[in-house]
Amino acid sequence: MAKTTTRTFCFVLVMVLMGCCCSAKIYKVGDSKGWRTAKKGTYYEWARRKEFQVGDSLMFEYDGKVNDVTQVSSRFEYRFCNSLSPKAVYNTGHDVVTLTEPGYHFFITSNHSQCVAGHKIIVFVVHDHLIPPPPPPRKILPFEKDYKVGDSSEWRVPEESDFYSKWSEEKQFHVGDNLLFYYNDQVDDVLEINSDQLEFKSCDTNLISLTKPGIRYFITSKTGHCEAGLKLRVVVQPLSKSVPKKTQLSPFDRLIKWLHESFRPHPHH
Template sequence: MATRTRILSLVFAMMMSFTVLSGYCSAKIYKVGDSERWTAEDDVYYAWAERDYKEFHVGDSLVFEYDHNINDVTQVSGGLEYEFCDLSSPRPVYNTGHDILTLTEPGFHYFITSNQEQCVLGQKLEVLVVQDLPSPVPPPPTPSKILPVGETYKVGDSEGWKVYDSDFYNKWSEEKQFHVGDSLIFEYANEVNDVYEISGDLEFMTCDPTSPVAVHKT
């Protein structure tokens, strides 16, 4: 019970720190595939989404340009439908040849073409959308209510943020007490790692990244 309580304390501290540090970003517009547009190209859309460390946020828009006589944009609901080009239960289907889709919800979004042959050849796109949380601006505290400066913790100390045994970070946090106003510093190689803030105990225990609150990868 004590171990689980400390785990939850660490998760709560992460959520509080990242809520304060997460800024509100202006919406961006991305042309899918850039000059390649929306067509059958093996792995081009995976590479496109990864290029320049693209980060998709709620409010951003995707622009799909293509020949509407042979293609469309079909949104599917899950990873299996995406992987196997399964059109049995599509969500919205767009076919104007110049579709602008605004990303309104966090989580994974999957897009394929209903042209089965071209979908199998690689004409499909998966994006992870994260939610920005604006930082509230509190009123200036009265002198009697000024809180002491928070503690700053480097996660993992000299080991940093990487793969160790499954109990490493629990042991690291056991003797610590985290408070509102404290900060966590994550240091890692951003080519292979990142930091996901998740919303609940179940997602934490099952390593479920499908609905993150925020993603940090600097």
């Protein structure tokens, strides 16, 4: 009986381990169209409908005689189709790239004109859900929160011009919080302007930290999009300090305390 139980346990354990190992997925980039020249935003739309995890793989299928897959390290290189210092280059025509780290992964073609036309893709990889990542240490700002701008609507021209105003008014932002901007960088961008609207600063990342109290303004530089409502005003509040309230004693408790202190025995000298 004991041997049967042991064998059953081992079988279940093996099946569980096989399930964990087989949970990784292989995504064919572009589905049936594969990795080829496409109009701007095509691969962005393909990637945003999927959730990539550590251990998943991207399969690039293309004509290796006329194209390649170039992995670059930064959003700057991706945006300007800069393949001079690639992280990796694949050119077999049937490449499988395993996503081993969480975060953003940038892929372009080294053919500059095709890349500018839209032949590139950003993939965002999360930790494997089977092994939740430990929470990051928060020594200085223990209450920071991440806010995805626009929630499911993300950062795009809204149907209602006051959409982002309403979205912001429903939140309470504090120093240390982060704004996450998700958008198609072939269509829009994020610009921050100061309160007098004279100085512009381009944001090359979609994560913006709120480091001090005050009012922050964000817009897009694309013609007509800002006028249509793609703009955001955020009021950042200072971190609230919890001050312990003084204990309020009832008259009876004050009497007991007075009696206790008045008739407390004093040490003899």
